[in-house]
Amino acid sequence: xxxxxxxxxxxxxxxxxxxxxxxxxxxxxxxxxxxxxxxxxxxxxxxxxxxxxxxxxxxxxxxxxxxxxxxxxxxxxxxxxxxxxxxxxxxxxxxxxxxxxxxxxxxxxxxxxxxxxxxxxxxxxxxxxxxxxxxxxxxxxxxxxxxxxxxxxxxxxxxxxxxxxxxxxxxxxxxxxxxxxxxxxxxxxxxxxxxxxxxxxxxxxxxxxxxxxxxxxxxxxxxxxxxxxxxxxxxxxxxxxxxxxxxxxxxxxxxxxxxxxxxxxxxxxxxxxxxxxxxxxxxxxxxxxxxxxxxxxxxxxxxxxxxxxxxxxxxxxxxxxxxxxxxxxxxxxxxxxxxxxxxxxxxxxxxxxxxxxxxx
Amino acid sequence: xxxxxxxxxxxxxxxxxxxxxxxxxxxxxxxxxxxxxxxxxxxxxxxxxxxxxxxxxxxxxxxxxxxxxxxxxxxxxxxxxxxxxxxxxxxxxxxxxxxxxxxxxxxxxxxxxxxxxxxxxxxxxxxxxxxxxxxxxxxxxxxxxxxxxxxxxxxxxxxxxxxxxxxxxxxxxxxxxxxxxxxxxxxxxxxxxxxxxxxxxxxxxxxxxxxxxxxxxxxxxxxxxxxxxxxxxxxxxxxxxxxxxxxxxxxxxxxxxxxxxxxxxxxxxxxxxxxxxxxxxxxxxxxxxxxxxxxxxxxxxxxxxxxxxxxxxxxxxxxxxxxxxxxx
Numbered sequence: 001x002x003x004x005x006x007x008x009x010x011x012x013x014x015x016x017x018x019x020x021x022x023x024x025x026x027x028x029x030x031x032x033x034x035x036x037x038x039x040x041x042x043x044x045x046x047x048x049x050x051x052x053x054x055x056x057x058x059x060x061x062x063x064x065x066x067x068x069x070x071x072x073x074x075x076x077x078x079x080x081x082x083x084x085x086x087x088x089x090x091x092x093x094x095x096x097x098x099x100x101x102x103x104x105x106x107x108x109x110x111x112x113x114x115x116x117x118x119x120x121x122x123x124x125x126x127x128x129x130x131x132x133x134x135x136x137x138x139x140x141x142x143x144x145x146x147x148x149x150x151x152x153x154x155x156x157x158x159x160x161x162x163x164x165x166x167x168x169x170x171x172x173x174x175x176x177x178x179x180x181x182x183x184x185x186x187x188x189x190x191x192x193x194x195x196x197x198x199x200x201x202x203x204x205x206x207x208x209x210x211x212x213x214x215x216x217x218x219x220x221x222x223x224x225x226x227x228x229x230x231x232x233x234x235x236x237x238x239x240x241x242x243x244x245x246x247x248x249x250x251x252x253x254x255x256x257x258x259x260x261x262x263x264x265x266x267x268x269x270x271x272x273x274x275x276x277x278x279x280x281x282x283x284x285x286x287x288x289x290x291x292x293x294x295x296x297x298x299x300x301x302x303x304x305x306x307x308x309x310x311x312x313x314x315x316x317x318x319x320x321x322x323x324x325x326x327x328x329x330x331x332x333x334x335x336x337x338x339x340x341x342x343x344x345x346x347x348x349x350x351x352x353x354x355x356x357x358x359x360x
Numbered sequence: 361x362x363x364x365x366x367x368x369x370x371x372x373x374x375x376x377x378x379x380x381x382x383x384x385x386x387x388x389x390x391x392x393x394x395x396x397x398x399x400x401x402x403x404x405x406x407x408x409x410x411x412x413x414x415x416x417x418x419x420x421x422x423x424x425x426x427x428x429x430x431x432x433x434x435x436x437x438x439x440x441x442x443x444x445x446x447x448x449x450x451x452x453x454x455x456x457x458x459x460x461x462x463x464x465x466x467x468x469x470x471x472x473x474x475x476x477x478x479x480x481x482x483x484x485x486x487x488x489x490x491x492x493x494x495x496x497x498x499x500x501x502x503x504x505x506x507x508x509x510x511x512x513x514x515x516x517x518x519x520x521x522x523x524x525x526x527x528x529x530x531x532x533x534x535x536x537x538x539x540x541x542x543x544x545x546x547x548x549x550x551x552x553x554x555x556x557x558x559x560x561x562x563x564x565x566x567x568x569x570x571x572x573x574x575x576x577x578x579x580x581x582x583x584x585x586x587x588x589x590x591x592x593x594x595x596x597x598x599x600x601x602x603x604x605x606x607x608x609x610x611x612x613x614x615x616x617x618x619x620x621x622x623x624x625x626x627x628x629x630x631x632x633x634x635x636x637x638x639x640x641x642x643x644x645x646x647x648x649x650x651x652x653x654x655x656x657x658x659x660x661x662x663x664x665x666x667x668x669x670x671x672x673x674x675x676x677x678x679x680x681x682x683x684x685x686x687x688x
Binding site: 033038049164170173177179185295296302314329 | 510511513514516517518519520521522523525526527529530531602606609610613614615616626629632633636637638639641644645648651652653655656659660663
């Protein structure tokens with residue numbers, strides 16, 4: 001028992017040290033006011049709808065009775081301030097409102113849609129990191145001598161151009177091009193959308209498609225999901241791997257000319273060893289850009305989700321807006337904003353963990 | 361800083377202050393190399409297309425070429441035909457000429473991009489300067505400064521794309537609303553940059569010198585500090601223009617941006633999206649290439665300016681190192 005406690009303690013002690021750091025405390029303290037402003041903005045956004053929101057939500061064909069009861073349900077007859085408090089009270093209790101389009105509670109819809117998107121963007125991010133970070137390290141710290149030096153210089157040129165190109169391509173356009181090349185022309189990937197014949201959907205436990213099919217040992221489902229994931233993931237990797245690669249190169253290159261790297265080189269340390277030292281110190285800005293991209297993708301992969309008929313969270317957000325389902329849209333914005341704020345919080349904590357100077 | 365240092369302070373004020381104003385100018389106009397020439401050439405072509413793009417099709421028609429089409433003209437009976445002598449880039453599913461539409465489209469994309477970027481600079485930079493100048497002083501001022509910056513944080517944490525779609529959906533689909541949505545999206549970028557520079561600039565010796573000479577806050581900010589705090593904002597403008605062009609196209613792609621039949625690159629890609637799955641590539645591919653090229657040119661411009669800024673910063677670093685050695 002005590003052994004476990006000791007082990008736990010050892011595991012948690014860096015985090016405890018972190019919690020006692022003034023920086024992290026200040027940072028955590030900021031979280032609540034930010035949350036407060038976010039709720040105010042989402043609340044106001046709904047008030048910006050011109051005309052009567054009840055008309056918009058119910059559509060043209062509604063009776064006066066329906067309208068009045070909805071108005072009562074939404075508390076629209078109360079003063080604005082108390083409406084805001086009702087809104088906050090609902091949020092605190094996990095009530096995100098009801099979607100008029102799907103006819104279900106928004107929280108329920110989110111539980112349905114979030115896993116697909118999380119699975120999608122996390123896979124894309126991990127693949128992007130596995131490709132871009134090693135490339136960036138190499139291109140950002142080219143060897144000075146030897147036969148690989150030329151190769152490194154060529155690589156850094158190619159990679160720089162790719163960085164610019166990736167930032168200039170519209171992700172939705174690239175997705176269409178990939179569909180044209182690999183589905184319409186070469187026919188080596190399954191048709192976008194249409195995972196299964198109707199009624200043949202596999203069982204769900206966690207909601208994460210790939211994980212579920214592994215749990216249930218459903219090889220056919222796994223194959224279908226993975227096949228459908230290839231192109232959307234490739235799209236995100238190509239477009240959003242660019243900034244990660246660029247940041248890795250810049251950050252590595254900045255350190256390349258610093259005194260301790262020169263010194264290490266002068267002492268004859270292996271390039272690999274020096275690169276590792278360099279990378280550790282180059283990490284903070286790279287983590288920042290990863291955080292920015294991960295935060296952005298939850299709501300920002302919308303277009304790719306739409307094109308590949310991935311029934312995800314972002315798609316739900318846009319769909320609800322286009323269907324005038326503003327209550328669902330409001331909650332979508334809220335959840336996505338909180339997600340971004342959480343990711344930024346983790347980024348800051350990671351910075352503090354990497355760099356003791358920040359913890360002050 | 362003791363009073364005997366005043367003359368040196370004023371000297372360094374002259375050196376670093378004027379140096380930085382020159383720096384901004386140098387950053388933009390000095391020594392056009394080959395890349396720079398190419399970049400400005402590319403921007404020039406985009407500007408030219410913005411002015412005459414929509415008229416090129418009709419001109420060709422007037423000149424008696426069968427390839428001349430208006431950007432919203434429909435060649436009925438020839439919908440979804442591949443590239444040919446009469447339709448260089450083929451036709452989309454409603455029979456509009458893709459070539460003349462690709463030439464016409466940059467106008468609306470660039471106008472929206474320029475307007476939104478200009479607005480976010482005009483609002484964001486002063487906000488950032490203010491927040492930077494008043495922060496960390498009296499309590500009320502610090503609170504205001506913090507409030508501005510925390511508000512920017514929150515704006516940046518919103519899912520930008522859906523935020524813009526919601527704004528457009530809520531206030532109706534029009535070019536003005538698209539511009540406003542994009543302005544809000546980019547405000548924080550400029551506010552942050554301006555604030556960060558102001559925070560260092562206000563501690564410079566020449567700021568102290570100006571204060572000692574009895575300049576009021578107003579003159580201090582507008583005459584001395586603001587001109588020296590905008591370099592990084594200016595350097596970011598091309599990148600933001602490129603970003604806004606992409607963003608507008610994305611909005612139009614979901615149908616929340618520029619209304620059809622106005623030729624706009626994202627909207628054109630949307631029209632051809634379903635055809636891509638069945639193998640008719642031309643209605644989407646050509647506008648996509650045009651979109652990519654446009655943004656790429658601005659990306660190159662951004663890179664070019666960033667490189668000059670680094671050079672100027674290096675030169676300044678050397679200069680201020682010298683002055684501090686002299687002063688020390």
